[in-house]
Amino acid sequence: MAGVQTGSPTPLTTGDEHRASALPAEPLLDALTASRRDGASRHVVLADAEGHSIAVEVRRATDGRLAISVEGLSPDESEPLRVLARQMAGIVDTSELLETLCKAAATQCSGNGAGVLKAIGNEGELVTACGPLKVAQGRRFALPGSLAREVLRTRDVVNVADFSASARPLTRVVPDIQVGPMLLAPLIAHDTVMGVLSVTRDRGAQPFSTREVNRMRVIADHAALALWKAELLEQSQAADRAKSRFLATVSHELRTPLTALAGYEELLADQVIGPLSENQLDVLERMRAVTQHLAVVIEEVLAFSSIEDGREVVRPTEFLAADLMRAAAAVIEPLARQKHLAFKSRVPDEAIRMTSDIDKIRQILVNLAGNAVKFTDEGEVRLSLERRDGDVRFTVCDTGIGIASGDLARLFRPFAQVDTGLTRRHGGTGLGLYISRRLAELLGGRIEVKSEVGKGSEFALVLPA
Numbered sequence: 001m002a003g004v005q006t007g008s009p010t011p012l013t014t015g016d017e018h019r020a021s022a023l024p025a026e027p028l029l030d031a032l033t034a035s036r037r038d039g040a041s042r043h044v045v046l047a048d049a050e051g052h053s054i055a056v057e058v059r060r061a062t063d064g065r066l067a068i069s070v071e072g073l074s075p076d077e078s079e080p081l082r083v084l085a086r087q088m089a090g091i092v093d094t095s096e097l098l099e100t101l102c103k104a105a106a107t108q109c110s111g112n113g114a115g116v117l118k119a120i121g122n123e124g125e126l127v128t129a130c131g132p133l134k135v136a137q138g139r140r141f142a143l144p145g146s147l148a149r150e151v152l153r154t155r156d157v158v159n160v161a162d163f164s165a166s167a168r169p170l171t172r173v174v175p176d177i178q179v180g181p182m183l184l185a186p187l188i189a190h191d192t193v194m195g196v197l198s199v200t201r202d203r204g205a206q207p208f209s210t211r212e213v214n215r216m217r218v219i220a221d222h223a224a225l226a227l228w229k230a231e232l233l234e235q236s237q238a239a240d241r242a243k244s245r246f247l248a249t250v251s252h253e254l255r256t257p258l259t260a261l262a263g264y265e266e267l268l269a270d271q272v273i274g275p276l277s278e279n280q281l282d283v284l285e286r287m288r289a290v291t292q293h294l295a296v297v298i299e300e301v302l303a304f305s306s307i308e309d310g311r312e313v314v315r316p317t318e319f320l321a322a323d324l325m326r327a328a329a330a331v332i333e334p335l336a337r338q339k340h341l342a343f344k345s346r347v348p349d350e351a352i353r354m355t356s357d358i359d360k361i362r363q364i365l366v367n368l369a370g371n372a373v374k375f376t377d378e379g380e381v382r383l384s385l386e387r388r389d390g391d392v393r394f395t396v397c398d399t400g401i402g403i404a405s406g407d408l409a410r411l412f413r414p415f416a417q418v419d420t421g422l423t424r425r426h427g428g429t430g431l432g433l434y435i436s437r438r439l440a441e442l443l444g445g446r447i448e449v450k451s452e453v454g455k456g457s458e459f460a461l462v463l464p465a
Contacts, residue, residue, distance in 0.1 A: 034191075040155070088226035097230050098128035101197065101223045106131060108219055109183060109212050111199040116187070117148050118195040124148045126170070132200055136174040145169055148196045151184045155193065157216055158184045161207045163200065183208045185220035189228035197223060240308065248305035251298045258298065262291050300431045303363075304414060307438045314357045314442060321352040321392055325385050328365035332381070335373045342380035352387050354465050360439045361394075361463065367432040368396040368447075368459045376400030379456070387465070391445075394461040403451040411449065412437045436461075 034040075088104075091097040102114040113131015117124050122143055129137040143149045146169045151158050163182040164171055171177055180203035187194045197220050201208075208216075267273060269284045276284070306312050329345045336343040365383075372381045379399025386393050403411065414434040433447075440447050445463035 088223060091226065091230065094227065094230045094234060095128070097223075097226055099130070101219075101226075102128055102130045105197055105199050105216070105219050105223075109199045109208065109216055111183070111201050113179075113200045115198050115200075116195050117198065119143060119148065119152060119193075124170075124196075127195070132177060132179050132202075133198070135176050136170060139170075139174055141169040141173045143169075147182070147184050147198075151186050151196045152193055155186050155188060157186075157213050157220075159208050159213060162203065164203060178203055180205050181207045183213065183216050185216045187220055187224040187227060189224040192228075194224055194227050194231075244305045244308045247301050248309075251301045251305070255295075255298050255302075258291060258295055262288075262295070265291065300435060303435050304431050307435065307442075312360075312439070312442055314360070316355050316357055318353065318355045319358050321354050321385055321394075322347040324354075324358055324361055325365065325383060325394060328362050328369060329383055331366050332369040332373060332383075335370065336381050339373060339377070341373065341376055341378070344380060344382045346382070346384045348386055350387075352385065352392055352465070354392055354463070356443055356463060360443060361461070364436045364439055364447075364461055365394055365396070367436045368394075368461065371432060372396050372398035372400065372457070372459070376456070390465065391462050392465050394463075395458060396460075397456065397458045399456040402453040402455050402457055403449070404453050408449060408451070412447075 088097060088100060091100060098116050102116060106112065106114040111131070113129065113133050115126050115129035115133040115137070118127050120140070123140045124143050124146055125140045126133060126136045126138065143152075147158050147160065147163070147166075160166060160182050161180070163179040164177060179200040181201040182198055183200075184196050184198045187197055197216070199208075199216065265284055265287055268276065269281065269288070303312075325345065325347060329343075333343045333345075369381065369383060376398045377400070381399075382395075382397045384395045384397070386395075412433050414431055437447050440461060440463070443463055445461065448460040448462060449457065451457035
């Protein structure tokens, strides 16, 4: 690294130099590149080969070259920080994460309270707090002249000896705050400042030491990454909820005129309004097929939205499994006949009595058997029923195109289809298998798959009796 020297506010020992040379290179090079570009100091928290936390400062020295300052934390100090990092990484709720962060930061830095501040335009807000700062939680203050503005500007830790005596904007908004030493660190993830973490002590207490400043940097770095992940997850979940609501609304709006269209088609086909020619009846039959297909698509989208929102409810009744399979076969057999496929259905001689949601099981079987017909061009589709190991198995076999082993992993994902080319031969939403699996799980069962490309597939719905 030409033009770079290693140095420290205090002389480095031989062990420190060896530790600096053994640090991960990529984050350090990123900090060096950024500091070379804008001349600003950077702080990076790394781990050496032994897993100890190392605080590294990249700054511009008096001769214009970049200098690296290294200070490590002892194993006794590093272990609690690693535990905290793992704990924060496991929390996905932002509010819970902020509360955990405040309590942990106060403990790790020997403080009596902590808070997280966020910038909102030209104002700051204390979004979460514990200890003396709790009285200011939810309060806003002017950023100009505040310690938070200084942290956001420098992107570095700020350490003050007596916050209450400093007449900062927050003390003017909330005069009841009685805080002595205060330590503030930026929460930076992927070069984005997500907020400011602060730790406090009582008035008259000892100021925070250099080692506690470095410990605060470690906590802030781990916390920023955890916050970044939690916020991304919450945004993703919010987008999913918005998508589900949109799909449900659109589907409901489409279903009403589609029902009316199907009713008018039936009136025409029954020749209630007047006699029709053979050609006209053929057109109506094609119209009926299209409207039925559209109705299936809409019902799939509505079912998907209902499952995603947790609105699906199991309504168990007692019934004979053979009766259920015959009802599903009655729906699928005409579809197989249209494609000139052999359709076979086999039920055992013994009566298999079940207690479950008959409508949901029928929906799953129609989805599985419908897929079998859709992806089979010649040969046959078979439905079978058996009791095995205390479970009831509904099996759908076909002689269709089959599924490659590499595609099985994404087979049950929503809106996914194995045939994804722009000239797909097979239509559909890609929701059928996803809905079937989720409904099977809701019923306490599962769907098993066996398939071989070019030879066909076998889907088994396994349910407790």
